[in-house]
Amino acid sequence: MKIEKCKVFCDVLIIKKKIFKDERGFFTENFRQDEFDRNFFFTPMNFVQDNVSYNPEIYTLRGLHFQYPRWQGKYVTVVNGEVNVVIVDLREGSDTFGVWNRYELDIEKSLYVPEGFAHGFLTMTPNTYYFYKNTRYYCQKDCNILYWNDSDLNINWGIGNGILDNCATISNADQQGNSFEGIKEVLCQEQRSHL
Numbered sequence: 001m002k003i004e005k006c007k008v009f010c011d012v013l014i015i016k017k018k019i020f021k022d023e024r025g026f027f028t029e030n031f032r033q034d035e036f037d038r039n040f041f042f043t044p045m046n047f048v049q050d051n052v053s054y055n056p057e058i059y060t061l062r063g064l065h066f067q068y069p070r071w072q073g074k075y076v077t078v079v080n081g082e083v084n085v086v087i088v089d090l091r092e093g094s095d096t097f098g099v100w101n102r103y104e105l106d107i108e109k110s111l112y113v114p115e116g117f118a119h120g121f122l123t124m125t126p127n128t129y130y131f132y133k134n135t136r137y138y139c140q141k142d143c144n145i146l147y148w149n150d151s152d153l154n155i156n157w158g159i160g161n162g163i164l165d166n167c168a169t170i171s172n173a174d175q176q177g178n179s180f181e182g183i184k185e186v187l188c189q190e191q192r193s194h195l
Helices: 033-039 161-167 180-193
Strands: 002-005 013-016 020-022 025-027 049-055 060-067 074-080 083-089 100-105 109-113 117-123 128-134 143-145
Touching: 049 060, 060 083, 074 100, 074 117, 100 109, 117 128
Parallel strands: none
Antiparallel strands: 002 013, 013 109, 020 025, 049 128, 060 117, 060 143, 074 109, 074 128, 083 100, 083 117
């Protein structure tokens, strides 16, 4: 297992795993706490909830989701298939606030996304299993959705947005996500309420 810092966000980690293959299939270590303890230079992690998302169709888009004010850090892994993961920095005072980046994940590569980011993914193969560990429990009242095709962010999901508009499987909730401007207002209102 090799852990690298992302070039765009220094506290996002890319985890490259060793895959052991034979005639039966493959084996890999998906997560090791000791590796993170050695390589993790930020706030210590404590994962409390595991989630699995099954997506039978290619070009299934989920996101961009985040919890606020009880943010979640996420360790995301593809168990079967390939996905394009997009994250957007929503951390107050961050030099990269409003910046997004895309990562291509499969069984060989995982991603640690710290608290303060919106997160979504697009399946690039059918029958995709997406697994993620969370640093906080799911809290429905804290759930927010940033619109996946926001014109200010202009996110490149790795395929043409025309394909996404016409062929992707996207939930009604995700289609009605809040604009980036609207999300900034949500974040500002919460901050003002704590003054």
